Amino acid sequence: MRDEIRRCGWPxxxxxxxxxxxEEWGVPLHDDRKLFEFMVLDAVQAGLSWRTxxxxxxxxxxxxxxxxxxxxxxxxxxxxxxxLSDAGLVRNRLKMAAIVENAKRFLEVQKEFGxxxxxxxxxxxxxxxxxxxxxxxxxxxxxxxxxxxxxELRERGFKFVGPTICYAFMxxxxxxxxxxxxxxxxxxxLKIKP
Numbered sequence: 001m002r003d004e005i006r007r008c009g010w011p012x013x014x015x016x017x018x019x020x021x022x023e024e025w026g027v028p029l030h031d032d033r034k035l036f037e038f039m040v041l042d043a044v045q046a047g048l049s050w051r052t053x054x055x056x057x058x059x060x061x062x063x064x065x066x067x068x069x070x071x072x073x074x075x076x077x078x079x080x081x082x083x084l085s086d087a088g089l090v091r092n093r094l095k096m097a098a099i100v101e102n103a104k105r106f107l108e109v110q111k112e113f114g115x116x117x118x119x120x121x122x123x124x125x126x127x128x129x130x131x132x133x134x135x136x137x138x139x140x141x142x143x144x145x146x147x148x149x150x151x152e153l154r155e156r157g158f159k160f161v162g163p164t165i166c167y168a169f170m171x172x173x174x175x176x177x178x179x180x181x182x183x184x185x186x187x188x189x190l191k192i193k194p
Contacts, residue, residue: 028174059088
């Protein structure tokens with residue numbers, strides 16, 4: 001029997017993508033470890049489809065100690081070799097190095113602000129921006145907020161944090177609600193307090 005729920009078109013008929021869309025995408029996140037997880041996954045996505053990354057997510061969870069930034073920040077050459085030999089991951093040397101570098105910068109931000117959450121949510125004024133897109137084509141690849149975030153992250157030494165990656169992160173972390181207005185999740189997310 002076909003699922004008759006109206007949702008954004010991008011998950012198509014893929015069960016894992018549908019679950020991600022219905023349960024996670026656009027939900028405001030304030031847990032630092034989850035924020036680090038999406039920072040990693042969105043950086044890995046550069047040049048790839050979200051589907052490709054989503055299907056490798058559990059492999060990343062295992063390889064990166066459940067996305068623990070403190071442990072990842074201590075990775076040495078042997079850890080990098082392990083990651084680069086793992087067929088369950090995107091074996092791109094620059095992206096792997098960025099994950100470790102970003103973990104170090106993430107910890108610096110935590111130390112400065114108390115939580116990464118406090119730092120990252122400043123780019124949307126501490127609340128979710130609920131856009132009013134009627135079609136998927138209307139959703140931008142980046143915004144002024146994402147460009148500002150990208151600039152600040154790069155100045156702090158983060159890698160793979162261009163404006164498009166930052167905007168994907170903002171969508172994943174619920175800093176923006178980019179479900180189309182006819183999607184059942186759009187109105188549900190309006191009720192969630194950031």
